[in-house]
Amino acid sequence: MHMRKKKWARPELDACPWFVPDPSALCGRWAERFADPSLPFEIELGCGKGVSTAQMAAANPGVRYVALDVSPDVLGEARRNIVRAFGEKPVENILLTRADAAGVGSYFAPEDGVRRIHLSFSNPWPRPRHRKRRLTHPRQLMQYRGFLPVGGEIWFKTDDDPLFDDTLVYMDLCGFETEYLTRDLHASGFQPNYVSEHERMYTGRGVPIKFGIFRRNAEEMDFDPTRWKMPEE
Numbered sequence: 001m002h003m004r005k006k007k008w009a010r011p012e013l014d015a016c017p018w019f020v021p022d023p024s025a026l027c028g029r030w031a032e033r034f035a036d037p038s039l040p041f042e043i044e045l046g047c048g049k050g051v052s053t054a055q056m057a058a059a060n061p062g063v064r065y066v067a068l069d070v071s072p073d074v075l076g077e078a079r080r081n082i083v084r085a086f087g088e089k090p091v092e093n094i095l096l097t098r099a100d101a102a103g104v105g106s107y108f109a110p111e112d113g114v115r116r117i118h119l120s121f122s123n124p125w126p127r128p129r130h131r132k133r134r135l136t137h138p139r140q141l142m143q144y145r146g147f148l149p150v151g152g153e154i155w156f157k158t159d160d161d162p163l164f165d166d167t168l169v170y171m172d173l174c175g176f177e178t179e180y181l182t183r184d185l186h187a188s189g190f191q192p193n194y195v196s197e198h199e200r201m202y203t204g205r206g207v208p209i210k211f212g213i214f215r216r217n218a219e220e221m222d223f224d225p226t227r228w229k230m231p232e233e
């Protein structure tokens, strides 16, 4: 997604008390930054403009969230969307942070107790040599395993069939068990679902949304995802 540069985005983020410029500085210590550190903790990677993030955080004051994206321009929009969704309520249960999710293993640690990772409409990276950049690629999943507890979940939704199909292979390979799966989220009646910007766009075009919940199993895994390739790659 290419967005025009937003001059206001960085200054607004820098002035925002719930923006974290460097997530690795809080690795293992995220709880310190929340008003109520005892609440369950969930993260979103590639939150974009935070359309669904804002709704989710406002609707669930009993959950702590960190929403991450690599682009300060979209994070600026996410900040505004969160302010709008919270209205008069103080924003206490969500932090925004800017970073490349490829380094996620150095932003979160087991002590943080992340119980769920949200991935919505992650870039599909269709070309074989770019697939390792996918946020569901084994390179990522093995990092998620490093900080997710046994039973921790990944909630993944996408419009993209090849990405979804490959993700089912990746999950199986990396010890994530399928807890729930639908190829038409909106027809499935699954709740709760907070509609994201891209979800609204693809749904408007008549594309069914693929969605799955994957749960980390208890296996000890000794697997180097940097050497692994899909059979046809």
Ligand SMILES: C[S@@+](CC[C@H](N)C(=O)[O-])C[C@H]1O[C@@H](n2cnc3c(N)ncnc32)[C@H](O)[C@@H]1O
Pocket: 001, 045, 046, 047, 048, 049, 050, 068, 069, 070, 071, 074, 099, 100, 101, 102, 120, 121, 122, 123, 196, 197, 198, 199
């Ligand atoms: C297609 S958009 C989806 C945005 C939003 N989740 C939605 O559903 O509307 C993908 C988002 O992921 C972000 N992104 C892509 N690669 C990333 C990475 N390696 N680390 C962090 N964010 C990334 C992009 O900046 C973009 O905002």
